[in-house]
Structure formats: C-alpha cells, structure tokens
Amino acid sequence: MSLETTALVLHKRIDQAILIIRGERVILVTDLAELFRVATKAAKRASR
Numbered sequence: 700m701s702l703e704t705t706a707l708v709l710h711k712r713i714d715q716a717i718l719i720i721r722g723e724r725v726i727l728v729t730d731l732a733e734l735f736r737v738a739t740k741a742a743k744r745a746s747r
Contacts, residue, residue, distance in 0.1 A: 709734075 716730035732742035 713726075713734065716726050716734065717724050718727070719725075728743050728746060729739050731746070732739040735742065737745075
C-alpha cells in the first residue's frame with residue numbers, strides 16, 4: 700500500500716471512530732487504543 704493510500708484509510712477509520720455526544724466530538728478509548736495499536740488499559744492511563 701502506498702503512503703497516500705495508507706493515510707486515506709487511516710483518515711477514514713478516524714472519521715468512523717468519532718462520535719457526537721451532546722454536541723461534542725468524542726472518540727472511545729477502545730477505538731483510540733486500536734488506532735495507536737496499544738492495549739486499552741494503556742490508552743486509558745495515557746488519557747488521564
């Protein structure tokens with residue numbers, strides 16, 4: 700996969716992970732962990 704294609708796929712995945720809750724754009728820690736390829740526990744700890 701080319702770098703441009705990879706970036707496009709990643710951008711699409713991020714767009715799909717963003718939720719709108721009470722007018723705020725949020726991303727769940729599970730989706731964040733998946734994007735950064737880390738354990739959910741590590742992503743949760745880093746977001747504090």
